Amino acid sequence: MMIALTILALCLCTCTLAGELFEPQANAQNTKASGATIKADPFQQRGLCRRWAHQSTVKNGTLYMFGGSMLLKQNNTVQEVPNTEFLQLDLAQSFQLSENTVPWQKPKINGDTIPPAFSAGAMYSGKGDFVFLYEGQTPKNLPEQPSSMWGYSLINRTWQMTDRWNHADENFPNRQSRGASVMTSDGNTGFYIGGLRAYENDTFKGWYYGPEEQFTVIDLAAGKKSKMERLPLGQKRIGPNVVYLPIGKKGSLVLVGGTGEYKVRLSAPVQNATKMDGINPDDVRLNPMSQMDTIWIYDIDAGRWFYQTAVGDKPWERKNFCMVAATSDPDSSGNKTHHIFIYGGGTDYMTPMFGMNDKPFDDMYILSLPAFRYYQVKLGDVKPDARQRMTCHVVNNKQMLVLGGHRVNSSETLKDCRWDELNLFDMNTLKWQTEYNPSDPGDSKFIPNPDVIAALGAKTQEPALGWEDEDVKCLFTGICPGEQGIEAQKKRSNARWRKWYIAVGGAGGALIMALIITMLFLRRRRKENKALRYELEQLQLYFQYQTTGEIYSSTGVNNLISDGDAFVSEKVRPMTFGERVKFVFGKKGSNNQEIPTIFDLPSEKRRETEVEKIP
Template identity: 25%
Template sequence: MFLLTLSLLALLVKTTVQQKDPLNDFCRRFGHQTAVVDRKLFIDGGLLDWNPISQNPLNYTNTWLLYNDLDTSPAGIGTPQLYANLSKNASIPSVSGGILWPDDVNKRVYLYGGEYYQTQASSYSLLSYDVLNDDWDSFGVPSASIQSVSYGAGVGVSDIGEGYMLGGWLSNASVPGWSGAPLATSTLVKYDMDKGAWTNNTGPDNTPRAEGAMVYLPASLSGLLVHFGGLTTPYGNGTIVGSPMSEIHIYDIQSSSWYTQTAVGDVPEMRRRFCAGATWAPDRSSYNIYLYGGAGFDANATGFDDVYILSLPSFTWIKWWPSTPGSGKPHNTLSCNVIDGAQMIIVGGTFPLSSDCDSPATWGTHNLDLGKQNSAGAMWHDYQPNLTTYAVPSEIIAVVGGSSLGGATLTAPASGYDNRDLAVYFTQQASVASRTPTRQIPTPSATQSSGSSSSSSSLSSGAIAGIAIGAAVVVIALLIGAWVCIRRRRRDVPKQSPASDFSNVHEQPYPYTPSPNSQYIPPMNQEFHPARQPHSPFQQPTSIAELAGTTSPHPDENQKFYSPPPNDSSYALEWVPHSATNPHQSPVSVQASLHSEMTPVTELSGSNPMILHENQRSP
């Protein structure tokens, strides 16, 4: 018994030591979903790589729900402080390529869609994280016409209490029992947060599409949805076609009508898995959509490291950054969130040509000052919590006229609208009645009081290990005591009572309640990640290749989980060791994500990726 006790103790201590810290051991993240509620930027799911990458050559599912405190920007970091002490146990799925719809009125985020990694897809239920109570609720299974998709173009609009997703992939990584190849959809899924009602609306046409971006603008009577980019599958045979970036789809929420308008100017190259966010001039004379990064299509395009702005209603593309030619450090499958209309926080991404971590000091978080409202007049700059108004930058003013406060003079496409309805919509400003919470919401003072404790400093790694080891010792002591009691009982009781039957008990998520004083607490019942095997290669379409680690084992060919990356071998690249240094001016994650969802790699000849200096000010 003594030897058994020592063995159990050693096993528990080993597991504790090997448990990764999502802050201190961070290297890269991608495929996650984000939303802003109650001054917190929530980050859920996706895949991540641990630091050092040489000892952790595989991708792992991110099972934590994290958040950036948007009221902070610690000196020496320059991005909002990240915390990982929220409830999310093993009963809550961790997916990639889904969406978090924010509900700032009811203090919730809703998780829709996404695909599973290294596990069978589960039947979909709409889950919601309760920001106030730090737990999860299930809102049930949608109607039969609503299926879970991944990597669609989604947006949540808290002002009107609605969440949307256009297109996306159906596969056996997202739909239980799916037996065919991945299939893109053409519909617009809508969820009404106040009524709990789903609708499946038509898209801009009957063409299946995925991997684009969609944003909300407060124009027209109830707002407009603007979609662009991504890919289509128009032929029904798995062939993918890039969607031209000059083709802009507009959905009028009031009339449930779709329109298409041609954009001009510095039109970006076709891309997918990029991110975008919208803001507008104080007088709404221009609505400006900022686009960052993405993956390309043709054999010579490994993706993009750039910023473009689509200014409406002139429908003009403006290249904002960089000003000099160069491929930079392309990356894709990342997230963008506009904060107070003035800054855009970019999180993560996978880098096909790079081999270092994505700014571990800032946890892969970078900040874009949309109006260059800083002393240096820089685009990439430290996050400023008190910057709450947008100023139109000079590059937009040079195209549409006006000033930093608005007053744009180019208020229609130079060649006219493709549909006259759009001319009317852009003269209107959305006037939406204030929503009433559907549940009791504490007063701001009470919310601030409870929230203050969650922002306190974290326990050190040594303290966490000490607590865990101490807990392990207590558990062992209890096990020994229980064993002794059982042996005594067996001498006195001739027959055990039958076990209780729990087969009819309905399982409910039972979130783990963390200490309010810790930035990092391992989720309860979390799987031990390093034991996982790499994901199998996708069958069709083939994946965007992230770089394979030199020690990665071969995928399990008997495992068949489909996923939606396009049939495009241009991303099957193997990194070569870096040997040079070069300060770079974009969000850098010089270690490519070791995305095991890829076809066999080929060597990238004639390339020598460079080490890039991590700097969140000009990443």
């Protein structure tokens, strides 16, 4: 009996040691296959200069991270290394955020199955004991992988492929990357929005927008893709971001930023400019940036997209930024505010899709809903370096944890490997932190900063420019007046169906229903076209102003008189914010400097607050 127990114990120890030793061997094989000679040390972080385009998620108080790209420096040699590192960080423990102090751990992996070194995909916490890895680009010069989804079991500690699919357009790269990911609060459903399919080796370098793959719904209970479809207006986006908000019956998604595909857009700031307030007229881009003041909202229950225009201190257009959302407690009237924090990212200036040569940002903005107003956070000098292609997560309900990110560009000569892998921003105090501490349950609450509330003014529960759509108002307020609300539309549709079915029978009812569906479709299309026409109109006007210095009026503007040292130019163009305001360009003082001025209708009295040039 003792001999049998001894043999069994030896076998168990051998298996355990084999399991512990196998994982780095598997990673080393993948690293070797990529042609790299420098290997990552996930515990000491030796030589780690940067980490970006990784996938990460938070589940059960633990941060998980997989893959991406790294710059490592050893023996005065810097190399970009794709990797299959799978790391975890216990968020129930305190730690410093200075260099080389992050207490990463390596999850145990049983067996010899691990995902390839994917980058810029998505990671979801999933249902049950799984975390899921969705898509991601295949590393350069490695055999291209099919589209897939992987799951890691926290109980069995094994990786397995949970879904795999092919594409009808098989001549293009397979895997989707550089989109935006989010999941519902119950963990049942994930979404992946935007992105492209890209691949590169010694003989091929290309990327492709899959128009039917810009909005993907994922079943996080089964770990499988459930559907793919288009975005409204045929949008195709790279590097946008999306958050989930608890509004509507099943919640809603809010989509901001990234590239667009409006060919008239001038998206690049003047190169080497000290202030990002100009446009280079010679740089007309085929894949320009999406305007940050057009906010897209997706009602999960209705399966419909809406848009709403935002005002305030609008961020410069950008992609590859990170974004998180926090919701306040109800006030005495039961009203809540949702604050979306937008950090970093980069421009689209002279950026190849395979490079990192655009200008990164180090700024922070808050988009407050339902006011749909931007507020720029005054960060001061104590802040992390500019970066993009990082990931962000809400921790302790009131802090934004920023993981990784790439600085400046991929061809930069590195002078050192100073690296801040984790940064922490307090969304209550609006300050960057130097230490992470788990919050007590009673102290783990988001409270909107007083400076932000003061800047928003009295109208925190409705947009400054009014609601673009009554259904959007219904989502945020629950007030669905008349026949414009979603519930009223459903009831009216059902009532009409019963009435016509009784009156004219099945055939007549079917005909009327077809007409109703057609009318609803045309109504929706008109709204979408209205959004596109509005955006294109603003872009064309901006282009005209930047190239000619003039904006011509389409209608007359009378009774506008001088106010102080500003007067109204005759070459003005009323804007189309629901006929509420007009942007007027005048000249100020003796320096003849053009300034924009905003007028109210119908009194035409100039506000004290000046606005930027046409956004």
